[in-house]
Amino acid sequence: MNRHNVIDELQSIQSRLYRVARRILVSHEESQDCVQDIMVKILERKEIAEQAKSIEAYAITMVKNQSMDRLKSKQAGFLRIEERLLEDVVSAEEELDETFSSAQRLRKVDDAVQHLPEKQRLVWQLRDVEGYDFEEIESIMDMNASAVRVMLSRARKAIRTQILGENENES
Amino acid sequence: MKTSHNAIQALMEKYLEGQTSLEEETLLQRYFNDAENPIDPEWEWARDVFLYAHNEQQLKVSLAEPSTRRSSGISWMPIAASFALLIVTFFGVYRLQEDYQERKMQEAYAETKKAFELISKQFQHAQEQVAYLDYMGQTTKKIFK
Structure with a gap:
C-alpha cells in the first residue's frame, strides 16, 4: 500500500475518527486537532501503518489513545462541559416548534451517553454508532471479548436508566 | 416489514445484555x-437512542488534508525556496x-x-642630531677663532 492509498483511506474514515475523538473530548476544535495530529503521525510513520492489518483499526486505536490522554492531561474537562452546554442551548433555540420535543429527547440521549464513564462511552460509540464487530472493538480497546460485552451491556443499561430516570423526574 | 412486539422484546433483552x-x-x-x-411506550427510550x-x-467533518505534500504535478514551493537560498548564499559570500x-x-x-610614522620619528630624531651637530660646529668655530 503506497502513501496515496494511506491518505485516501484516512480521508475516507476521517469523519469516523472525528466522531470517536469527539465522543471523548466533546470540543469540536480539540477533536479536530486530535484527528489531524493522528493523520500526520500515521503518514510520518506509514511503514508501520502499512504493516497494520487495517489502517482503520490502527487509526481508531490511536485516536482513542490520544483522546484519552488529552482528557487526562487537561483538567479543563469542566470547562468543556460548559462549552458544550452553550452549544446545545444555541442549537436548541434554532429548532422549529414541532421538532422541539424531538430535539429535546435526543439531547436527553446525548446527556445520558456523555454521562457514561469514558471507556463505556467509547465501547458504546464503537458498537452502536460505528458498528464495529466485537473482535475489532477488543483490539481497539485492548480488552477481552467478555469484558467488551459486559461494558457494552452496562453502557446500554445505564443509558436507559438515565433517560427513564429523567422522564420520571419530569412527570 | 412486520416485526412482532415479542420479537422486539426478545431482541431488546439480548441488546441490553450486549x-x-x-x-x-x-x-x-x-x-x-x-x-x-407504532412504538410501545415501553420502548420510547429505545427509539430515541x-x-x-x-x-x-x-455526522461528517471534512478536515484539511494533513500537511504532507500530496504531489499533484510539480510543487513550486521547494523550487522557489531553493532559489531564495541560492540568492541569499550568493549575496552572503559576496x-x-x-x-x-x-x-x-x-x-x-x-x-x-x-611605517611612515616610524620613518618620520627617525627623521625627526636625525634632524635633532643634525641640529645638535650644527650647534656643536658653531661652538667649535667660536672656540677656535
Missing part, C-alpha cells in the same frame, strides 16, 4: 427509526568577500601608516 449481533442491531435500528411502526445513534452516524577585502585594505593602510 448479546445481539450486528445484524440484529441493524434490525432494531430499522424498526425503531421507521415512523410507520436508535435515532440518536443514527444521527450520529451522519558581502563576506567585500568585507574581507576592505579589512585587508585597512590593515595594509594601518601598516603603511605605522
Whole structure:
C-alpha cells in the first residue's frame, strides 16, 4: 500500500475518527486537532501503518489513545462541559416548534451517553454508532471479548436508566 | 416489514445484555427509526437512542488534508525556496568577500601608516642630531677663532 492509498483511506474514515475523538473530548476544535495530529503521525510513520492489518483499526486505536490522554492531561474537562452546554442551548433555540420535543429527547440521549464513564462511552460509540464487530472493538480497546460485552451491556443499561430516570423526574 | 412486539422484546433483552449481533442491531435500528411502526411506550427510550445513534452516524467533518505534500504535478514551493537560498548564499559570500577585502585594505593602510610614522620619528630624531651637530660646529668655530 503506497502513501496515496494511506491518505485516501484516512480521508475516507476521517469523519469516523472525528466522531470517536469527539465522543471523548466533546470540543469540536480539540477533536479536530486530535484527528489531524493522528493523520500526520500515521503518514510520518506509514511503514508501520502499512504493516497494520487495517489502517482503520490502527487509526481508531490511536485516536482513542490520544483522546484519552488529552482528557487526562487537561483538567479543563469542566470547562468543556460548559462549552458544550452553550452549544446545545444555541442549537436548541434554532429548532422549529414541532421538532422541539424531538430535539429535546435526543439531547436527553446525548446527556445520558456523555454521562457514561469514558471507556463505556467509547465501547458504546464503537458498537452502536460505528458498528464495529466485537473482535475489532477488543483490539481497539485492548480488552477481552467478555469484558467488551459486559461494558457494552452496562453502557446500554445505564443509558436507559438515565433517560427513564429523567422522564420520571419530569412527570 | 412486520416485526412482532415479542420479537422486539426478545431482541431488546439480548441488546441490553450486549448479546445481539450486528445484524440484529441493524434490525432494531430499522424498526425503531421507521415512523410507520407504532412504538410501545415501553420502548420510547429505545427509539430515541436508535435515532440518536443514527444521527450520529451522519455526522461528517471534512478536515484539511494533513500537511504532507500530496504531489499533484510539480510543487513550486521547494523550487522557489531553493532559489531564495541560492540568492541569499550568493549575496552572503559576496558581502563576506567585500568585507574581507576592505579589512585587508585597512590593515595594509594601518601598516603603511605605522611605517611612515616610524620613518618620520627617525627623521625627526636625525634632524635633532643634525641640529645638535650644527650647534656643536658653531661652538667649535667660536672656540677656535
